[in-house]
Amino acid sequence: MSFHQLRDFLATLQLNNNKEWMDLHRKEYYDVRDFYIEWLEAMNDKLAAIDPNYFDTPGKKAINRINNNLMFHPTKPIYKDHFGAGLDQQSKEGDFYIEIGLNGAYIGGGYWHPSSKKLKSIREAIDYNGDDFFKILNKKSFKKMFGDMIEGVVLKTAPRGYAQDHKHIELLRRKSFAVSCSFSEKEVANSNFDDRVIEVYKEMLPFRRYLNKAVSV
Structure with missing residues (x-):
């Protein structure tokens, strides 16, 4: 097989x-x-x-x-x-998602439209220590692998309780925090595909750990 x-x-x-x-x-x-x-x-x-x-x-x-x-x-x-499947799965959210389909593979992680409680926790983490999250998102190797976070719903103004001029207002206005990358069918069939998946896991890990820690506090 x-x-x-x-x-x-x-x-x-x-x-x-x-x-x-x-x-x-x-x-x-x-x-x-x-x-x-x-x-x-x-x-x-x-x-x-x-x-x-x-x-x-x-x-x-x-x-x-x-x-x-x-x-x-x-x-x-x-x-x-x-x-589709979720590894490193303590819950259905925040896992390491791997999808094998008609066009190859899709790998993602983070929180897509989290509950209001979890979104509140993520925003509190960004407010308290958004610099660390900003560094993760802008690390050269991270940007090369994932680009920007997946586009989603973004508030037009600051969420309640946060100033419009907050240094991380662009992050605070988001309602989803997830990244992804894709592999072609040819890449999936290659003998080094497992190694590529491990590379993605390692690069995504600080991003996922930051968010998972935020929602577990």
């Missing part, structure tokens, strides 16, 4: 995105899913070996469902066009 076969399965699934087809190809689905879980298990061990504070996340816990949530997104197809 390989990522190429995983991609082929997903491509065929998107042409037959219905429960009837999935029921007929359930064994093929489980074969591909098990391959991804095994890869996650191996990556889980590799990341734990380099990060003493890594939160052990077995593959079966890490992997997400392939079904879309039709209750909140009724117009979406039944099945996703990717396999």
